[in-house]
Amino acid sequence: MSAYRYTEQSEPPAAKQVTDVAIERFEHVFEVDPKLMTAHVAQQVFPNWDTLRIVASRHDHLDWMHRHWADKVISGQQLLDELTE
Amino acid sequence: MTVAPELAEPVLEELRQVLGSEHVLTSKPARYNRARVPAPFPVHRWAERVPDLVVLPGSTAEVSEVVRIANANRIPIVPRDGGTGLTDGAVPVRRGIVVDVKRMNQIKEIDEVNRTCTVGAGISMLKLNEVLARYGLIYPDDPASYPCSLVGGRIGTSGWSLIGSRYGHSRDLVLSFDFVLPTGRVIHIGDGAGRKLSKSSSGYQLKHLFMGHQGTLGIATEATLKLFPKPEAELSPFFAFDNYDDAYRCVGELARAGVATFAGAVLFDEWKVNYLRRDDEAYIPQPTDVRALVCAVAYGYEDEVIAGGKRFMRIARDNGARYLGDEISEGDWAARHDRYATPLHGRTNAGQVVPMSWHCEDAAINYSNLPQVRLEWHEIIRKLREKFDMFDDWGMFTYTSANTGLDYLTEIDVGIWEQELDDASWAAWVDAKRDIAEVALRNGGSISACHGSCREGEVDLVPQELGGGYDVMLDVKRAIDPNNIMNPGKYGLDRAYESAEG
Numbered sequence: 001m002s003a004y005r006y007t008e009q010s011e012p013p014a015a016k017q018v019t020d021v022a023i024e025r026f027e028h029v030f031e032v033d034p035k036l037m038t039a040h041v042a043q044q045v046f047p048n049w050d051t052l053r054i055v056a057s058r059h060d061h062l063d064w065m066h067r068h069w070a071d072k073v074i075s076g077q078q079l080l081d082e083l084t085e
Numbered sequence: 086m087t088v089a090p091e092l093a094e095p096v097l098e099e100l101r102q103v104l105g106s107e108h109v110l111t112s113k114p115a116r117y118n119r120a121r122v123p124a125p126f127p128v129h130r131w132a133e134r135v136p137d138l139v140v141l142p143g144s145t146a147e148v149s150e151v152v153r154i155a156n157a158n159r160i161p162i163v164p165r166d167g168g169t170g171l172t173d174g175a176v177p178v179r180r181g182i183v184v185d186v187k188r189m190n191q192i193k194e195i196d197e198v199n200r201t202c203t204v205g206a207g208i209s210m211l212k213l214n215e216v217l218a219r220y221g222l223i224y225p226d227d228p229a230s231y232p233c234s235l236v237g238g239r240i241g242t243s244g245w246s247l248i249g250s251r252y253g254h255s256r257d258l259v260l261s262f263d264f265v266l267p268t269g270r271v272i273h274i275g276d277g278a279g280r281k282l283s284k285s286s287s288g289y290q291l292k293h294l295f296m297g298h299q300g301t302l303g304i305a306t307e308a309t310l311k312l313f314p315k316p317e318a319e320l321s322p323f324f325a326f327d328n329y330d331d332a333y334r335c336v337g338e339l340a341r342a343g344v345a346t347f348a349g350a351v352l353f354d355e356w357k358v359n360y361l362r363r364d365d366e367a368y369i370p371q372p373t374d375v376r377a378l379v380c381a382v383a384y385g386y387e388d389e390v391i392a393g394g395k396r397f398m399r400i401a402r403d404n405g406a407r408y409l410g411d412e413i414s415e416g417d418w419a420a421r422h423d424r425y426a427t428p429l430h431g432r433t434n435a436g437q438v439v440p441m442s443w444h445c446e447d448a449a450i451n452y453s454n455l456p457q458v459r460l461e462w463h464e465i466i467r468k469l470r471e472k473f474d475m476f477d478d479w480g481m482f483t484y485t486s487a488n489t490g491l492d493y494l495t496e497i498d499v500g501i502w503e504q505e506l507d508d509a510s511w512a513a514w515v516d517a518k519r520d521i522a523e524v525a526l527r528n529g530g531s532i533s534a535c536h537g538s539c540r541e542g543e544v545d546l547v548p549q550e551l552g553g554g555y556d557v558m559l560d561v562k563r564a565i566d567p568n569n570i571m572n573p574g575k576y577g578l579d580r581a582y583e584s585a586e587g
Contacts, residue, residue: 019362021436022369030366032430032438040439041430062419068214069223069319069422072387076322077411079394083402 009047029055092137092182096158100140100182103150108188110139119183123230123425124171124540125442125501127511136163136177143188145263145271145306152304153269155182156570162267163572164300166206166238169230169425171445172537174242174299178574184304186237192216193307200312201260201281206237206305223315225252225384229424240305243297245535247421250340250488251348251384252313256296262308264295267566271306280309294561299539300572302565316384320394321418324406325375329354329456332377335404336483337452339381340490342400344393346385350485353378354459357480357498364430367413379406382418431477431500434470441477441500446518446543448525449534450495455483461524462497469517473510475502486534494534497521518542526550539576547576 015023015031022030029051037043066073100109110116120135137160142148155162161181168175177183189205192213196202197220204213211232213224227247228234234244240262244255252258260283261275274295276285295302326332336352353361355376361368362375381397383390401408408414431441450458459481466478477500483493501514522532522543531550532538538547548555559581562569569582 019369021363028366030369032364036432036436037438039437040433041437059416061423062416065419065422066319066415068211068218070316070384072318073415074318074320074383074387074390074394075411076320076394076398076408076414079320079322079391079398080402080408083395083398 009049010045012046012048012051026052026055092158092160096154096160097138099154100138100151103154104140104142104147108141108143110141111137115139116183119165119168119175119185120177122168122170122173122175123442124173125444125503125506126173127506127508128503129507134176134178135180136183137180139183139185141185141188145265148184148186148189148265148304148306149269149271151182151184152265152267152571156268156568159568159570161573162570164237164241164304166235166241167209167230167233168238169228169234170238170242170299170537171447172242172299172533172540174537174539174572174575175238181570186235186304186306189237189306190235195220195222196281197222199281201309202312203280203307203309204236205307206240206262207235209233209235210239217312218315221315222312224258224310225313226255226258226310227422229421231422233425236308236310237305240296240308241298241300242537243293245486245494247484248348248382248384250350250485251346254486256293258311259292259296260309260311261292262295262305265304265306267303267568267571275309283311297537299537299575301562301575301578303571316386316390318383318385318387318390319418320381320383320390320397321414322381322394322397322401323409323414323417324379324401325371325409326377326379326404326406327374329377331405332379333456335401335406336379336485337490338400338404339379339397340452340485340488342396343488344383344396346383346390346393347488348382348384350382350490351378351380352455352483352493353380354481356463356478357482360479360498363432367417371409375407378409380414380418429500431479431502434474439475439502440504442503443479444499444501445496445536446499446521447494447496447533447535448522449486449492449531450483450525451492451529452490454528454530455493455495458495458524458528458530462521465517465520465524466497466499469513473513475505475510476500476514492530492534495525495530496535515542519545522546544575544577 012025015025018024023033116135161179163177163183165175165183165185186207189207191205193203239255246254261280264274276282336350339350383393429443430438470476479498481497483495486492519542532543562578563581
């Protein structure tokens with residue numbers, strides 16, 4: 001377990017520009033480019049752990065939804081692979 | 086508290102006697118929170134639609150008593166279930182009493198032999214299915230508001246289901262229901278003398294009449310529903326195309342293929358893909374030559390889903406599709422059961438992010454008319470956006486309504502910066518909605534496959550769509566609700582009383 005350090009959590013990793021309107025700070029986590037949020041949407045400091053928690057929660061929710069509707073999810077990739085074999 | 090003169094203390098006391106004081110709500114939060122639905126509206130006019138009070142009945146008998154009191158005192162009454170409808174059915178435009186049915190959320194019976202259940206109208210499908218899963222059963226009515234919409238609202242709106250191409254929509258899944266008429270009289274609607282028939286040929290078929298009326302004919306209180314085995318397997322492949330025409334052809338072939346487990350197919354156009362590439366993290370990394378998307382969905386036993394799924398894959402491949410992979414396919418589909426939880430923002434013409442609410446304007450359109458409707462609808466929004474920098478075109482999707490691919494729920498999603506709306510921009514939006522409905526009718530469609538058509542703008546064209554049927558609608562309304570107390574001001578039904586007064 002590592003100690004909680006405020007500065008670590010309040011300073012997000014450097015942003016990588018992925019499109020002209022989106023950036024990526026954490027792997028596979030895309031954010032609206034902050035330069036598009038200067039006129040009407042106030043920005044706030046957001047702890048890194050909270051960003052990752054929200055992403056993880058979203059995945060939990062989607063997993064729950066799958067289980068709610070069916071016992072199993074069939075892989076489309078597997079079906080496609082079998083077609084091309 | 087501001088209470089209309091008709092709701093003076095003697096009436097309030099009568100309601101408290103019936104329901105108990107704790108179930109007669111007069112506070113500002115209780116009333117303001119039941120004044121709107123999720124569809125954007127001119128928030129500067131919020132106060133015009135706040136009810137005088139809210140009641141929370143716990144039984145059919147209590148609903149009946151409330152309605153009887155309202156009718157005797159000529160007080161408007163508005164049924165409210167989940168309040169998730171998008172055509173203002175649950176909005177009290179004439180104030181009065183909102184009847185919130187959420188306390189009536191019990192499961193009364195699960196009949197495993199006949200595969201039915203009987204529930205209070207205030208239960209959500211999600212909570213019901215959590216219980217039914219223990220029996221290996223499911224009630225497959227699946228709106229985009231699945232976690233928060235309620236069975237009674239699905240009856241009042243005659244709801245459309247995401248997986249209706251496999252299991253049918255609310256009108257197919259609700260077998261029968263108890264219904265409180267505007268006089269307070271309770272009747273049972275459905276086939277046969279019991280509750281559990283799916284088909285009879287005896288007498289008038291009233292079930293469709295008392296579904297989809299947007300609360301203008303009465304209040305459903307208890308319903309018997311048709312159940313299915315909980316699916317063993319789910320498949321939801323998403324495919325990318327570099328042009329709309331190939332995607333359009335592909336979705337048509339998927340829908341017409343006759344696969345038994347086919348639960349729906351969706352087509353996203355170029356504008357939708359642009360929106361997704363801008364603001365949906367699953368699509369942000371997609372290459373720029375992705376210009377249209379198609380999804381096909383199947384539910385059933387594993388072996389039959391696999392067999393049908395291979396056919397889907399073959400059709401898509403033959404139409405030039407690129408499979409987007411399991412992660413996007415599975416994640417995107419799971420998210421479609423719960424679109425109301427999505428926080429939304431849009432863009433000004435300059436590209437700046439602003440908070441926006443989501444308005445989806447829908448229609449029922451035949452497959453062959455989809456391309457033309459799409460072009461005309463986007464042009465309407467382009468012109469609107471030119472004049473008012475508070476609307477954003479979030480693209481269109483079309484979604485099979487049935488298992489033969491003949492007609493599609495067709496939606497254009499429009500972001501609206503509600504806080505900036507004023508009378509002029511709202512009027513322009515209402516004009517645009519009317520124009521959108523006109524395009525649907527001119528192309529042989531219906532103003533709505535899903536939401537209903539009693540909001541400002543499109544409601545003006547309902548008489549045109551229904552023709553002589555609209556006159557019958559007026560006659561029915563007047564006969565069933567002689568004092569116009571049940572959700573007045575909707576569907577232009579006030580005119581049912583004009584000739585009588587004249």
